[in-house]
Amino acid sequence: MEGDMSQSFRSLASKIVCIGRNYKDHALELGNAIPKKPMLFLKSSNAFVEEGQPILIPPGCQNLHQEVELGVVIGKKAKNVAKNEALSYVSGYTVALDMTARDFQDEAKKAGAPWFLAKSFDTSCPVGTFIPKEKINDPHDEELYCIINGQEKQRCRTNVMIFDIPTIIEYITQFVTLEPGDLVLTGTPAGVSRVNSGDVIEFGLSGKLQAKFHVQ
Numbered sequence: 001m002e003g004d005m006s007q008s009f010r011s012l013a014s015k016i017v018c019i020g021r022n023y024k025d026h027a028l029e030l031g032n033a034i035p036k037k038p039m040l041f042l043k044s045s046n047a048f049v050e051e052g053q054p055i056l057i058p059p060g061c062q063n064l065h066q067e068v069e070l071g072v073v074i075g076k077k078a079k080n081v082a083k084n085e086a087l088s089y090v091s092g093y094t095v096a097l098d099m100t101a102r103d104f105q106d107e108a109k110k111a112g113a114p115w116f117l118a119k120s121f122d123t124s125c126p127v128g129t130f131i132p133k134e135k136i137n138d139p140h141d142e143e144l145y146c147i148i149n150g151q152e153k154q155r156c157r158t159n160v161m162i163f164d165i166p167t168i169i170e171y172i173t174q175f176v177t178l179e180p181g182d183l184v185l186t187g188t189p190a191g192v193s194r195v196n197s198g199d200v201i202e203f204g205l206s207g208k209l210q211a212k213f214h215v216q
């Protein structure tokens with residue numbers, strides 16, 4: 001299973017479960033309260049794009065933001081998984097952008113409506129390469145970064161996540177079965193910003209993964 005996933009896990013990524021407000025500084029930069037339990041939303045598989053494909057700005061969006069996030073790739077079917085076993089369901093990691101149409105999201109928040117269009121439009125999840133779990137000793141001791149047009153926007157260690165990966169997997173699998181190839185995005189640190197047509201976004205995990213995407 002894990003060997004098969006070393007080149008690309010695109011065809012396996014049937015769903016992308018995202019955690020929101022999982023870094024205190026990001027929750028605060030958008031004026032949100034610190035969550036008491038993981039906050040979940042979903043991106044559909046059409047959001048997934050790999051290097052070489054452009055990031056598209058959805059029609060009418062005036063404020064598209066990048067959010068760099070550590071991605072957890074699920075290796076086997078997971079339902080009602082206990083925290084102490086959760087990492088055995090992980091086949092590896094990646095880094096992704098949770099592209100967010102912030103103006104659509106603000107409108108949805110005001111209306112008490114779902115974030116679907118803000119978060120799950122085509123190309124809203126650019127994803128780097130797959131890193132087998134053996135190459136990451138501790139996913140909570142890594143550094144995420146994001147650079148736009150050569151200017152650093154986000155850099156943060158993963159140890160400051162509010163809910164760690166075992167807690168996230170235990171929580172999700174009480175409600176939703178995770179399948180092999182599913183991707184769990186663990187939330188973004190502070191530094192989200194507006195991106196525009198023509199921008200070049202480079203992001204990754206220091207020393208382990210680098211990815212580059214163009215905004216069309």
Ligand SMILES: O=C(O)/C=C/C(=O)CC(=O)C(=O)O
Binds near residue numbers: 018032067105186187
């Ligand atoms: O509540 C908001 O205004 C925005 C929240 C997010 O977009 C949450 C995330 O996707 C995240 O924290 O990574």
Ligand SMILES: [Mg+2]
Binds near residue numbers: 067
């Ligand atoms: Mg996010």
